[in-house]
Amino acid sequence: xAKTTQPPSMDCAExxxxxxxxxxxxxxxxxxxxxxxxxxxxxxxxxxxxxKNNETNEMASLxxxxxxxxxxxxxxxxxxxxxxxxxxxxxxKSSGDKLTFGTGTRLAVRP
Amino acid sequence: xxxxxxxxSRDICQRGTSLTIQCQVDSQVTMMFWYxxxxxQSLTLIATANQxxxxxxxxxxxxxxxxxxxxxxxxxxxxxxxxxxEDSSIYLCSVPHPRGGGEETQYFGPGTRLLVL
Numbered sequence: 001x002a003k004t005t006q007p008p009s010m011d012c013a014e015x016x017x018x019x020x021x022x023x024x025x026x027x028x029x030x031x032x033x034x035x036x037x038x039x040x041x042x043x044x045x046x047x048x049x050x051x052k053n054n055e056t057n058e059m060a061s062l063x064x065x066x067x068x069x070x071x072x073x074x075x076x077x078x079x080x081x082x083x084x085x086x087x088x089x090x091x092x093k094s095s096g097d098k099l100t101f102g103t104g105t106r107l108a109v110r111p
Numbered sequence: 112x113x114x115x116x117x118x119x120s121r122d123i124c125q126r127g128t129s130l131t132i133q134c135q136v137d138s139q140v141t142m143m144f145w146y147x148x149x150x151x152q153s154l155t156l157i158a159t160a161n162q163x164x165x166x167x168x169x170x171x172x173x174x175x176x177x178x179x180x181x182x183x184x185x186x187x188x189x190x191x192x193x194x195x196x197e198d199s200s201i202y203l204c205s206v207p208h209p210r211g212g213g214e215e216t217q218y219f220g221p222g223t224r225l226l227v228l
């Protein structure tokens with residue numbers, strides 16, 4: 001079973017920041033928070049991951065709370081091409097490289 | 112990054128028949144994963160395919176229904192046997208690949224869209 005909880009859907013205006021929350025209250029010490037997205041009719045795409053520090057790359061920023069029980073993926077300037085289902089996944093040594101997908105958040109970016 | 116291709120990209124099959132899906136990676140990888148995504152649903156892991164050993168299946172999936180081959184470090188096949196309409200799904204393979212700094216991420220193939228009539 002997925003160990004994360006995400007809102008089923010969100011929307012934001014093009015050019016604005018999209019903030020996608022994820023709750024993972026039962027996260028264990030060695031589990032990373034990974035974010036993937038799936039654009040319609042494509043395979044999932046890696047976005048970003050982190051353990052406890054905030055992370056930023058060319059695609060997004062990841063903010064992890066100090067207690068690590070929740071995180072937020074930030075797309076700073078959403079475009080129409082960011083419309084996708086976003087998955088927050090915990091990955092640790094116990095899971096090996098296996099990914100357990102929850103239901104994700106369907107983000108719709110409005111023009 | 113790892114480049115992954117799958118064949119066929121889509122197919123329409125009759126119930127009772129079988130379909131073999133191929134997954135090709137542009138680099139050698141130890142593990143390959145096969146997922147299923149039923150219409151409107153999230154991805155579910157079917158099995159892990161390691162080269163040189165039998166695949167490890169997740170709960171609810173059995174080798175007779177989804178036999179897997181892993182003849183080398185760049186290739187794997189998944190067969191969907193004795194198909195029924197409930198097998199209509201997108202089937203995806205994925206591989207863990209180094210990103211640098213000793214960390215890995217999963218790269219996914221484009222998927223095979225299967226419709227069983």
